[in-house]
Amino acid sequence: MSGETAPRLRAAGDSAPGEGGRPADRRQAILEAVRTHGAASVAELAARFDVTYQTIRRDLRTLEDQGLLHKGFGGAFASPGVAHHTHDERHTIQVAVKRQLVAALEEFLVPGATIFVGLGTTFDSLHEILARHPGVLIATPNLEVAHSCALKTDATVYVYGGYVRNKDSSVLTIADDSRQRFKFDVAVIGASAIDREGTVQEFDPMEVDLVRSILPHARQVILVAHSEKFERRAPHVVTQLANVDVLITNGDPAIRFDDPATLAALRVITLD
Template sequence: MTHPRQSSILELARTEGRVSVEDLAQRFGVTLQTIRRDLSEMADAGLLDRVHGGAVARMGVVNIGYDQRRRMNEGAKQAVARACAAMIPENCSLILNIGTTTEAVARELLGHRNITVITNNMNVANILLANPGCEVMLAGGSLRRADGGLVGELTAGFFAQFKVDIAVIGCSALDADGDMLDFDLAEVRVSQAILQRSRQAFLVADASKFQRTAPGLIGSLSQIDRVFTDRPLPGDLAARCEGWETAVTLA
């Protein structure tokens, strides 16, 4: 998506099911032709299906709602987060991105001292407010009301100012080739920027991510230093990780 407006349109389509050209033009203060062009580009990218007078979110590329994701596999996420936090030393700098598992990591960091956490996840920031030994820096960007995430070019540019010790990221899906996937292309670009600005990169993903798919490519596990999950990696992915020197920790 080439404009933050398209990210907002996609979020509306996922929330409301259907969006109309006239309503979107009025909401964003642009012409009907501009909205039609947006919808055509997003349909070509496989994000929406055009219908008469508007568009609907394409089935199969819509993420599960935030509240449902937060409740799914809570025990596994807590175990993964605990194992990850145990590998994070005090006196270091971190980036935590959007995701219910990274939020679980934030809760496990409440006892850490002298850490700096940079995040585009408002939920992470609110959790870590309870830790007086943590300095929290919150990125700017386009706010996704559905999950408190900040995304877009402004967010990616914010992370470009830093070089941190560890990045802890999540993803929506992990395929058999070791590719990390997500639904929102604006979020994908932010995750890519985060990986570029860290000395070490950790992925936190419970085993449910092995059974899912998503259209946006974040990158490969070959870019990750350590994967934290709750079950053995499927197929020959563990052997691939060994070849990539990507460590795997089973919680």
């Protein structure tokens, strides 16, 4: 991990300092913290449990050996294939706002378009507007999008193959020639976090790998993100806003960035 200070992990029900507890209990708490926040530093965990850095490093090594997380320099990251929040948890967040954000995609759904749709519950309602636009091809690792568009529209739907993330509707794809199969008119992506430097981030490196491989094959890249995604942090970089053509969001995104020029090169569509 970088030298950046990790987010505070203390929450209701957390152990207080000095309560390192049994190793098994401490490791379970460490795992829950990493999964909740996407990453955690050794220093933060050592302070929380009032144990030495060496103890935390041993805990992280044990959890990594069990395939439950990934150790990094100075900390740990959530293991690929583990959802930061389950689909059901995320599905109920900002439902009305997400539907409005997706509705703003309608102008880009021209007949015969080839469109990549990324992961995330933001796109669960895409079929509602896609039904009005015939002849579209959708390529996606998003099982919810694939299912609803295949059953409720006349779109041709292509699903990337791989592992289904536990308690989620996301396919964590395996790199193969299918990633170069299409030239996309539009690539529509979401984000787990967008920091003040304009870095688009995700928690799962397997999810990042697919999106990175798709973006060079898209004529236009559209990022759809509700306001709560700004100023969050996640460990893996997807792209920079400088590489995005259109940002669809709610609220005023300009106040979210240190450099006013961050949004200068892209079109911003905001909800009323």
